Amino acid sequence: MNAKPRLLSKAIRTVLRWQLVATAALTLLAGLLTGGHGALSAALGGAVSLCAGCASGMAAAKGIKGDTQSAGGILVGALRAEGVKIGLMVILVGTVLTIYKDVVVVAFLGTFMATATIFSMAFFVREN
Numbered sequence: 236m237n238a239k240p241r242l243l244s245k246a247i248r249t250v251l252r253w254q255l256v257a258t259a260a261l262t263l264l265a266g267l268l269t270g271g272h273g274a275l276s277a278a279l280g281g282a283v284s285l286c287a288g289c290a291s292g293m294a295a296a297k298g299i300k301g302d303t304q305s306a307g308g309i310l311v312g313a314l315r316a317e318g319v320k321i322g323l324m325v326i327l328v329g330t331v332l333t334i335y336k337d338v339v340v341v342a343f344l345g346t347f348m349a350t351a352t353i354f355s356m357a358f359f360v361r362e363n
Contacts, residue, residue, distance in 0.1 A: 247292035250357040254285050254350040261349060265342035276339040280346030283327040288354045291320035324351070 243251075258281025266274030295316035328347065332338060 242296050243289075243292045244296070246357040247288070247295075250354055251285060251288055251292070253353050253356070254281065254288060257281065257350050257353055258285065258346060261342075261346040265339065265346070269339050269342060272337045273339040273342045276335070276343040277346040279331050279335065279338070280343040280348075281350045283324060283331065283347055284350035284354065286327060287320045287323040287351075290323050291316045291354075294319040320354075 258278060261281065262274050262277040265277035269276075295312060297312075331343065332340075
């Protein structure tokens with residue numbers, strides 16, 4: 236069987252799926268409570284976290300593809316992935332808050348923080 240290896244690990248894929256479900260639920264809740272702008276704000280908050288998490292997972296996977304690495308090499312790869320995630324989050328949050336004038340900040344930041352917290356749960360997902 237000639238199967239290609241997946242770019243993202245099972246843990247990252249699982250956590251991204253959890254983030255997507257949480258974003259959908261919080262978007263519905265924000266839409267019911269605050270209307271269309273609240274729903275869009277919540278969706279954007281989740282999208283920021285999803286994009287940053289996906290980019291972080293790809294940066295981590297890129298670092299793993301080499302030969303057997305030292306502990307220092309693995310640490311550098313993890314720090315690079317975390318830097319990508321945080322940098323992208325800062326850029327995307329700033330972009331949304333600057334461009335979308337009708338953003339409902341509570342819905343946006345609440346969904347963003349909830350989904351960003353969910354990403355940290357990747358540590359608890361087993362590969363088997």
